[in-house]
Amino acid sequence: MRMSLMLNKRVTVTAATALLLAGCATPTSPPTDGTPQVLTALYPLEFLTQQVAGELASVTSVTPQGAEPHDLELAPAQVREIGAADLIVYIGGFQPALDDAVAQRPPRAVVDATEVLALSEGIGHEDEDDDAGHEDDHDHAHHDHDGDPHFWLDPTLLARLAAPVADALAELDPDNATTYAANAERVAAELSELDSELATGLATCERDVVVVSHEAFGFLAERYGLTQVGLSGIDPEGEPSPARLREIRAVVAEHDVTTIFTETLVSPKAAEVLAADLGISTALLDPVETQVDPDADYRDVMRSNLEALRLALGCA
Numbered sequence: 001m002r003m004s005l006m007l008n009k010r011v012t013v014t015a016a017t018a019l020l021l022a023g024c025a026t027p028t029s030p031p032t033d034g035t036p037q038v039l040t041a042l043y044p045l046e047f048l049t050q051q052v053a054g055e056l057a058s059v060t061s062v063t064p065q066g067a068e069p070h071d072l073e074l075a076p077a078q079v080r081e082i083g084a085a086d087l088i089v090y091i092g093g094f095q096p097a098l099d100d101a102v103a104q105r106p107p108r109a110v111v112d113a114t115e116v117l118a119l120s121e122g123i124g125h126e127d128e129d130d131d132a133g134h135e136d137d138h139d140h141a142h143h144d145h146d147g148d149p150h151f152w153l154d155p156t157l158l159a160r161l162a163a164p165v166a167d168a169l170a171e172l173d174p175d176n177a178t179t180y181a182a183n184a185e186r187v188a189a190e191l192s193e194l195d196s197e198l199a200t201g202l203a204t205c206e207r208d209v210v211v212v213s214h215e216a217f218g219f220l221a222e223r224y225g226l227t228q229v230g231l232s233g234i235d236p237e238g239e240p241s242p243a244r245l246r247e248i249r250a251v252v253a254e255h256d257v258t259t260i261f262t263e264t265l266v267s268p269k270a271a272e273v274l275a276a277d278l279g280i281s282t283a284l285l286d287p288v289e290t291q292v293d294p295d296a297d298y299r300d301v302m303r304s305n306l307e308a309l310r311l312a313l314g315c316a
Protein backbone atom coordinates (compact mmCIF):
# COMPACT_ATOMS: atom_id res chain seq x y z
CA MET A 1 0.00 0.00 0.00
CA ARG A 2 2.64 2.40 1.12
CA MET A 3 4.86 1.33 -1.75
CA SER A 4 2.23 1.85 -4.36
CA LEU A 5 1.38 5.31 -3.02
CA MET A 6 5.01 6.28 -3.22
CA LEU A 7 5.22 4.87 -6.68
CA ASN A 8 2.15 6.81 -7.74
CA LYS A 9 3.55 9.97 -6.31
CA ARG A 10 6.81 9.44 -8.11
CA VAL A 11 5.02 8.85 -11.38
CA THR A 12 2.93 11.98 -10.88
CA VAL A 13 5.95 14.14 -10.19
CA THR A 14 7.68 12.79 -13.27
CA ALA A 15 4.62 13.48 -15.40
CA ALA A 16 4.34 17.00 -14.00
CA THR A 17 7.99 17.65 -14.71
CA ALA A 18 7.55 16.43 -18.24
CA LEU A 19 4.53 18.71 -18.61
CA LEU A 20 6.50 21.67 -17.31
CA LEU A 21 9.39 20.95 -19.64
CA ALA A 22 7.01 20.64 -22.53
CA GLY A 23 5.19 23.80 -21.42
CA CYS A 24 6.63 26.06 -24.09
CA ALA A 25 5.75 23.68 -26.88
CA THR A 26 2.21 22.79 -25.76
CA PRO A 27 0.07 25.91 -25.72
CA THR A 28 -2.94 23.98 -24.46
CA SER A 29 -1.38 22.70 -21.22
CA PRO A 30 -3.14 24.17 -18.17
CA PRO A 31 -1.36 26.77 -15.99
CA THR A 32 0.28 25.34 -12.90
CA ASP A 33 -2.28 26.60 -10.36
CA GLY A 34 -5.24 26.42 -12.75
CA THR A 35 -5.82 30.18 -12.81
CA PRO A 36 -4.92 31.93 -16.07
CA GLN A 37 -2.27 34.60 -15.50
CA VAL A 38 -3.21 37.51 -17.73
CA LEU A 39 -1.18 40.63 -18.45
CA THR A 40 -2.52 43.74 -20.14
CA ALA A 41 -0.68 46.71 -21.64
CA LEU A 42 -2.37 49.46 -19.66
CA TYR A 43 -5.37 50.28 -17.52
CA PRO A 44 -8.26 50.37 -20.05
CA LEU A 45 -7.29 46.92 -21.32
CA GLU A 46 -6.90 45.72 -17.74
CA PHE A 47 -10.41 46.99 -16.98
CA LEU A 48 -11.92 45.29 -20.03
CA THR A 49 -10.07 42.01 -19.45
CA GLN A 50 -10.90 42.00 -15.75
CA GLN A 51 -14.59 42.41 -16.60
CA VAL A 52 -14.43 39.42 -18.93
CA ALA A 53 -12.34 37.27 -16.56
CA GLY A 54 -14.28 38.04 -13.39
CA GLU A 55 -12.80 36.02 -10.52
CA LEU A 56 -11.56 33.27 -12.82
CA ALA A 57 -8.21 34.75 -13.85
CA SER A 58 -5.51 36.96 -12.40
CA VAL A 59 -5.38 40.17 -14.45
CA THR A 60 -2.74 42.87 -14.06
CA SER A 61 -1.31 45.76 -16.08
CA VAL A 62 2.26 45.86 -17.36
CA THR A 63 2.21 49.68 -17.14
CA PRO A 64 2.22 50.35 -13.39
CA GLN A 65 -0.59 52.42 -11.92
CA GLY A 66 0.20 56.12 -12.21
CA ALA A 67 2.87 55.62 -14.86
CA GLU A 68 2.85 57.14 -18.33
CA PRO A 69 2.23 54.24 -20.75
CA HIS A 70 3.73 55.95 -23.81
CA ASP A 71 7.30 55.50 -22.58
CA LEU A 72 6.96 52.16 -20.87
CA GLU A 73 10.28 50.50 -20.07
CA LEU A 74 10.62 46.90 -18.91
CA ALA A 75 13.15 45.34 -16.57
CA PRO A 76 14.50 41.89 -17.55
CA ALA A 77 12.36 40.33 -14.80
CA GLN A 78 9.23 41.86 -16.36
CA VAL A 79 10.21 40.51 -19.79
CA ARG A 80 10.45 37.05 -18.20
CA GLU A 81 7.08 37.58 -16.50
CA ILE A 82 5.53 38.40 -19.89
CA GLY A 83 7.00 35.21 -21.35
CA ALA A 84 5.52 33.21 -18.49
CA ALA A 85 2.03 34.71 -18.82
CA ASP A 86 -0.87 32.71 -20.21
CA LEU A 87 -2.31 35.66 -22.10
CA ILE A 88 -1.32 39.20 -22.95
CA VAL A 89 -3.80 41.81 -24.16
CA TYR A 90 -1.89 44.69 -25.70
CA ILE A 91 -1.74 47.22 -28.52
CA GLY A 92 0.84 46.15 -31.07
CA GLY A 93 3.08 49.04 -32.09
CA PHE A 94 2.12 51.34 -29.19
CA GLN A 95 4.77 50.46 -26.61
CA PRO A 96 8.05 49.36 -28.26
CA ALA A 97 9.39 47.75 -25.08
CA LEU A 98 6.29 45.57 -24.84
CA ASP A 99 6.40 44.72 -28.55
CA ASP A 100 9.98 43.54 -28.11
CA ALA A 101 9.14 41.51 -25.00
CA VAL A 102 6.20 39.77 -26.70
CA ALA A 103 8.36 39.01 -29.75
CA GLN A 104 11.23 37.70 -27.60
CA ARG A 105 9.22 35.57 -25.19
CA PRO A 106 5.66 35.19 -26.43
CA PRO A 107 3.02 34.33 -23.81
CA ARG A 108 0.85 31.30 -24.54
CA ALA A 109 -1.91 33.45 -26.01
CA VAL A 110 -1.98 36.99 -27.40
CA VAL A 111 -4.79 39.43 -28.12
CA ASP A 112 -3.44 42.37 -30.11
CA ALA A 113 -5.93 45.26 -30.25
CA THR A 114 -4.15 46.70 -33.27
CA GLU A 115 -5.01 43.54 -35.21
CA VAL A 116 -8.50 43.02 -33.77
CA LEU A 117 -9.53 46.60 -34.55
CA ALA A 118 -7.42 46.91 -37.71
CA LEU A 119 -5.81 50.07 -36.34
CA SER A 120 -3.29 51.84 -38.55
CA GLU A 121 0.24 50.61 -38.83
CA GLY A 122 2.86 52.85 -37.28
CA ILE A 123 0.58 53.29 -34.29
CA GLY A 124 2.06 55.44 -31.55
CA HIS A 125 4.64 56.91 -33.91
CA GLU A 126 3.91 60.27 -35.41
CA ASP A 127 5.14 61.17 -38.86
CA GLU A 128 8.73 62.38 -38.95
CA ASP A 129 7.64 65.61 -40.59
CA ASP A 130 4.78 66.16 -38.15
CA ASP A 131 6.24 69.38 -36.74
CA ALA A 132 6.57 70.87 -40.18
CA GLY A 133 2.96 70.01 -40.88
CA HIS A 134 1.64 71.42 -37.61
CA GLU A 135 0.67 74.83 -38.94
CA ASP A 136 -1.98 73.70 -41.39
CA ASP A 137 -2.54 70.19 -40.11
CA HIS A 138 -4.03 70.34 -36.66
CA ASP A 139 -6.37 73.28 -36.75
CA HIS A 140 -9.44 71.66 -38.19
CA ALA A 141 -7.95 68.38 -39.25
CA HIS A 142 -10.32 65.43 -39.22
CA HIS A 143 -9.01 62.47 -37.34
CA ASP A 144 -7.56 59.78 -39.56
CA HIS A 145 -6.19 57.70 -36.64
CA ASP A 146 -2.73 57.55 -38.18
CA GLY A 147 -0.41 56.57 -35.39
CA ASP A 148 -3.11 57.04 -32.73
CA PRO A 149 -3.26 54.26 -30.12
CA HIS A 150 -6.00 55.82 -27.92
CA PHE A 151 -8.89 53.75 -29.29
CA TRP A 152 -10.24 53.03 -25.78
CA LEU A 153 -11.66 56.57 -25.62
CA ASP A 154 -14.34 55.31 -28.02
CA PRO A 155 -16.20 52.79 -25.81
CA THR A 156 -17.56 50.93 -28.83
CA LEU A 157 -14.00 50.07 -29.89
CA LEU A 158 -13.06 48.90 -26.39
CA ALA A 159 -16.22 46.77 -26.43
CA ARG A 160 -15.04 45.01 -29.59
CA LEU A 161 -12.15 43.49 -27.63
CA ALA A 162 -14.47 41.70 -25.20
CA ALA A 163 -15.27 38.70 -27.41
CA PRO A 164 -11.66 38.05 -28.55
CA VAL A 165 -10.51 38.23 -24.91
CA ALA A 166 -13.29 35.80 -23.91
CA ASP A 167 -12.25 33.44 -26.72
CA ALA A 168 -8.60 33.52 -25.62
CA LEU A 169 -9.54 32.85 -21.99
CA ALA A 170 -11.85 30.03 -23.07
CA GLU A 171 -9.00 28.35 -24.91
CA LEU A 172 -6.81 28.54 -21.82
CA ASP A 173 -9.60 27.49 -19.49
CA PRO A 174 -12.30 25.63 -21.48
CA ASP A 175 -14.31 24.67 -18.37
CA ASN A 176 -15.27 28.32 -17.88
CA ALA A 177 -15.87 29.21 -21.51
CA THR A 178 -19.58 29.93 -20.96
CA THR A 179 -18.85 32.34 -18.12
CA TYR A 180 -16.23 34.22 -20.13
CA ALA A 181 -18.64 34.56 -23.05
CA ALA A 182 -21.45 35.79 -20.81
CA ASN A 183 -19.14 38.28 -19.08
CA ALA A 184 -17.97 39.56 -22.46
CA GLU A 185 -21.56 40.11 -23.58
CA ARG A 186 -22.39 41.95 -20.38
CA VAL A 187 -19.41 44.35 -20.52
CA ALA A 188 -19.94 44.98 -24.23
CA ALA A 189 -23.56 45.92 -23.47
CA GLU A 190 -22.46 48.24 -20.66
CA LEU A 191 -19.96 49.95 -22.94
CA SER A 192 -22.65 50.34 -25.57
CA GLU A 193 -24.86 52.01 -22.94
CA LEU A 194 -21.96 54.34 -22.06
CA ASP A 195 -21.60 55.17 -25.75
CA SER A 196 -25.29 56.12 -25.90
CA GLU A 197 -24.87 58.40 -22.88
CA LEU A 198 -21.90 60.13 -24.50
CA ALA A 199 -23.69 60.49 -27.84
CA THR A 200 -26.81 61.94 -26.22
CA GLY A 201 -24.88 64.18 -23.84
CA LEU A 202 -22.74 65.66 -26.61
CA ALA A 203 -25.42 65.86 -29.30
CA THR A 204 -26.41 69.51 -28.88
CA CYS A 205 -23.59 71.79 -27.80
CA GLU A 206 -22.74 75.45 -28.40
CA ARG A 207 -19.13 74.59 -29.18
CA ASP A 208 -17.29 71.59 -30.59
CA VAL A 209 -13.58 72.41 -30.27
CA VAL A 210 -11.76 70.74 -27.39
CA VAL A 211 -8.27 71.99 -26.44
CA VAL A 212 -6.39 69.19 -24.70
CA SER A 213 -2.97 68.53 -23.22
CA HIS A 214 -1.92 65.76 -25.63
CA GLU A 215 -3.92 64.53 -28.59
CA ALA A 216 -5.36 61.44 -26.94
CA PHE A 217 -8.97 62.19 -27.82
CA GLY A 218 -9.07 61.68 -31.59
CA PHE A 219 -11.21 58.56 -31.45
CA LEU A 220 -13.57 60.18 -28.95
CA ALA A 221 -13.74 63.38 -31.00
CA GLU A 222 -14.55 61.51 -34.17
CA ARG A 223 -17.19 59.34 -32.53
CA TYR A 224 -19.05 62.27 -30.97
CA GLY A 225 -18.52 64.99 -33.58
CA LEU A 226 -15.90 67.07 -31.77
CA THR A 227 -12.55 68.52 -32.88
CA GLN A 228 -9.52 68.18 -30.66
CA VAL A 229 -6.57 70.55 -30.64
CA GLY A 230 -3.59 69.45 -28.55
CA LEU A 231 -0.84 71.40 -26.86
CA SER A 232 1.23 68.38 -27.82
CA GLY A 233 0.61 65.57 -30.29
CA ILE A 234 -0.25 61.91 -29.90
CA ASP A 235 2.74 61.42 -27.59
CA PRO A 236 2.84 63.63 -24.51
CA GLU A 237 5.86 65.87 -24.97
CA GLY A 238 7.55 68.59 -22.98
CA GLU A 239 6.57 72.23 -23.23
CA PRO A 240 4.60 73.26 -26.33
CA SER A 241 6.60 75.41 -28.75
CA PRO A 242 5.89 79.15 -29.05
CA ALA A 243 4.52 78.45 -32.54
CA ARG A 244 2.13 75.85 -31.16
CA LEU A 245 0.99 78.25 -28.44
CA ARG A 246 0.23 80.90 -31.08
CA GLU A 247 -1.89 78.37 -32.96
CA ILE A 248 -3.80 77.45 -29.80
CA ARG A 249 -4.47 81.12 -29.05
CA ALA A 250 -5.91 81.55 -32.54
CA VAL A 251 -8.12 78.46 -32.10
CA VAL A 252 -9.35 79.68 -28.70
CA ALA A 253 -10.27 83.07 -30.14
CA GLU A 254 -11.91 81.73 -33.27
CA HIS A 255 -14.03 79.09 -31.53
CA ASP A 256 -14.82 80.86 -28.24
CA VAL A 257 -13.09 78.07 -26.36
CA THR A 258 -13.87 78.36 -22.63
CA THR A 259 -11.59 75.67 -21.24
CA ILE A 260 -8.14 74.19 -21.72
CA PHE A 261 -8.20 70.61 -20.58
CA THR A 262 -5.41 69.15 -18.49
CA GLU A 263 -4.69 65.56 -17.52
CA THR A 264 -3.12 63.87 -14.54
CA LEU A 265 0.01 62.31 -16.10
CA VAL A 266 1.13 65.45 -17.93
CA SER A 267 2.16 68.63 -16.13
CA PRO A 268 -0.73 71.13 -16.30
CA LYS A 269 1.69 74.08 -16.13
CA ALA A 270 1.65 75.08 -19.82
CA ALA A 271 -2.15 74.76 -19.96
CA GLU A 272 -2.59 76.77 -16.77
CA VAL A 273 -0.29 79.58 -17.89
CA LEU A 274 -2.01 79.81 -21.26
CA ALA A 275 -5.52 79.69 -19.78
CA ALA A 276 -4.70 82.38 -17.21
CA ASP A 277 -3.24 84.53 -19.96
CA LEU A 278 -6.35 84.14 -22.10
CA GLY A 279 -8.73 84.56 -19.16
CA ILE A 280 -10.32 81.13 -19.64
CA SER A 281 -10.54 78.05 -17.40
CA THR A 282 -8.76 74.76 -17.07
CA ALA A 283 -10.50 71.48 -16.26
CA LEU A 284 -9.54 67.84 -16.12
CA LEU A 285 -10.21 65.55 -19.09
CA ASP A 286 -8.83 62.12 -18.36
CA PRO A 287 -7.41 60.07 -21.27
CA VAL A 288 -7.78 57.00 -19.00
CA GLU A 289 -4.21 55.88 -19.57
CA THR A 290 -3.98 54.92 -15.92
CA GLN A 291 -6.44 54.53 -13.06
CA VAL A 292 -6.01 57.65 -10.95
CA ASP A 293 -8.67 56.88 -8.35
CA PRO A 294 -9.03 53.20 -7.36
CA ASP A 295 -12.73 53.81 -6.69
CA ALA A 296 -13.39 55.18 -10.19
CA ASP A 297 -13.21 52.63 -12.99
CA TYR A 298 -13.14 53.24 -16.75
CA ARG A 299 -16.90 53.82 -16.89
CA ASP A 300 -16.87 56.30 -14.00
CA VAL A 301 -13.98 58.27 -15.51
CA MET A 302 -15.67 58.40 -18.92
CA ARG A 303 -18.83 59.72 -17.26
CA SER A 304 -16.76 62.41 -15.48
CA ASN A 305 -15.22 63.25 -18.85
CA LEU A 306 -18.71 63.59 -20.32
CA GLU A 307 -19.70 66.09 -17.59
CA ALA A 308 -16.47 68.08 -18.07
CA LEU A 309 -17.05 68.23 -21.83
CA ARG A 310 -20.71 69.21 -21.47
CA LEU A 311 -19.76 72.09 -19.18
CA ALA A 312 -16.92 73.34 -21.41
CA LEU A 313 -18.87 73.01 -24.66
CA GLY A 314 -22.19 74.36 -23.40
CA CYS A 315 -24.21 71.25 -24.17
CA ALA A 316 -27.98 71.23 -23.74
Ligand SMILES: [Zn+2]
Pocket (backbone or CB within 6 Å): 070, 150, 214, 216, 234, 235, 236, 287, 289
Ligand atom coordinates in the same frame (compact mmCIF):
# COMPACT_ATOMS: atom_id res chain seq x y z
ZN1 LIG B 1 -1.60 59.12 -24.72
